[in-house]
Amino acid sequence: MSTLRVAVEPVPDEHLVGAVAETGGSVVPLDQARVLVWVGGPDGFPDLPDTVEWVALSTAGIEGFVDAGVLDDTRIWTNASGFYxxxxxxxxxxxxxxxxxxxxxxxxxxxxxxxxxxxxxxxxxxxxxxxxxxxxxxxxxxxxxxxxxxxxxxxxxxxxxxxxxxxxxxxxxxxxxxxxxxxxxxxxxxxxxxxxxxxxxxxxxxxxxxxxxxxxxxxxxxxxxxxxxxxxxxxxxxxxxxxxxxxxxxxxxxxxxxxxxTPHVANPAGRLTAEMAPHLAENLRRFTAGEELLALVRAGQGY
CATH class of the missing domain: 3.40.50.720 (NAD(P)-binding Rossmann-like Domain)
Incomplete structure (x- = not known):
């Protein structure tokens, strides 16, 4: 079985890189990846190569991505619903x-x-x-x-x-x-x-x-x-x-x-990727095994 190639963008966060390593994957540049883990909002979202089969967003809310026209129906999309x-x-x-x-x-x-x-x-x-x-x-x-x-x-x-x-x-x-x-x-x-x-x-x-x-x-x-x-x-x-x-x-x-x-701190930014990492690891395991992923995005419903 080939190693799962994962891009963690725009910055290779240590917690998420660790989740990739934990599941036997390797972190690679986006143009070589089957999976993109995107730690950010819709601004600056990259053009996706055809090799990317799944995009894992780090936010629970996806309305900004929907409004920006980022989501497509050619690949799997997940958000962080329930992770935090x-x-x-x-x-x-x-x-x-x-x-x-x-x-x-x-x-x-x-x-x-x-x-x-x-x-x-x-x-x-x-x-x-x-x-x-x-x-x-x-x-x-x-x-x-x-x-x-x-x-x-x-x-x-x-x-x-x-x-x-x-x-x-x-x-x-x-x-x-x-x-x-x-x-x-x-x-x-x-x-x-x-x-x-x-x-x-x-x-x-x-x-x-x-x-x-x-x-x-x-x-x-x-x-x-x-x-x-x-x-x-x-x-x-x-x-x-x-x-x-x-x-x-x-x-x-x-x-x-x-x-x-309170200033939108129920899920503080400083803990976001640490909280997301175990859920990402589970989804990477599921993706490799061909199982349904957690937190699948239903773009037509807005979440």
Whole structure:
């Protein structure tokens, strides 16, 4: 059996080069490769030689590649969907607890006990909906269950999510919002999900509800979110993503004591390739064995 030839571009990252070596492959220039591991965005994406049969993207979101017309139907494409799920789930839980336990408001005020104390809530006995319950949802579910929450998972198909108390198909999202105390957004950015959280859907939530977004900024209409936050329609918002990124320095959401915004660090860049490496190694093994790859891109669905 010939050695699998893999290009790691635009920079031969040590973790990904190590994954190639671990599976018996060799790192070669792009014009000699059967596989391209692309550690970057759509800008600067190279023209692919006919020898490349599979492109492994290092990002979970592919909307930029779709918009740039990079994807084709002549070769296999994978993204990193699910590869970073454990870290993103941990971040989502931290943000939700920071909101419900009023850590966010406490950090933005000075010993405002009369304001903070009545608003402190527990996840025990609450219902948390995960909208877009794929890899992140599977990792987040046991964390929420350990905190005593009931987990309501929403995914495209309605296929049961391991550990979730209830799973609903995406066409029942309104029902899930109305039944939940808190919401975690983990869905891809597609035409169907853009501004899925707007004035109408925010009105379905509860005055104590926190909404956490660790997915994509365009899922939320931020003007509608601001209205809901300042009028008491919901309790708070924790955002690791915004639209656009970065937000303007004078964005009004920064001024609210029931909002926390982290700078898209649920999956920190410094750990990206280390987190991706074991999944790449498994996919290289599968490719060599002729098995179906993990995280196959479905360009027609936008992810």
């Amino acid at each position: 799920a454990a870290g993103v789930a941990e971040h989502a839980l931290a943000m939700l607890l920071g909101g419900t336990r009023q850590i966010v408001r406490s950090a933005k005020t000075r010993w405002a006990k009369d304001l903070v104390d009545p608003a402190v809530r527990t996840l025990r006995g609450s219902t948390v909906a995960i909208i877009g319950a794929g890899g992140i949802g599977r990792e987040l579910t046991p964390l929420l269950k350990a905190c005593g929450a009931t987990v309501l998972a929403v995914n495209r198909s309605g296929r049961p999510v391991d550990g979730a108390d209830i799973t609903m198909a995406a066409d029942r999202t309104d029902e899930a919002l109305a039944a939940s105390d808190h919401i975690v957004l983990a869905a891809p950015d597609t035409p169907e999900t853009r501004h899925m959280i707007d004035d109408r859907t925010l009105a379905m939530l509860k005055p104590h509800s926190w909404i956490v977004n660790v997915a994509r900024g365009p899922l939320i209409d931020e003007a509608a979110l601001y209205r809901a936050l300042t009028s008491g329609v919901i309790g708070g918002a924790a955002l690791d993503v915004t639209d656009p990124e970065p937000p303007a320095v004078d964005h009004p959401l920064f001024d609210l004591d029931n909002v926390v915004i």
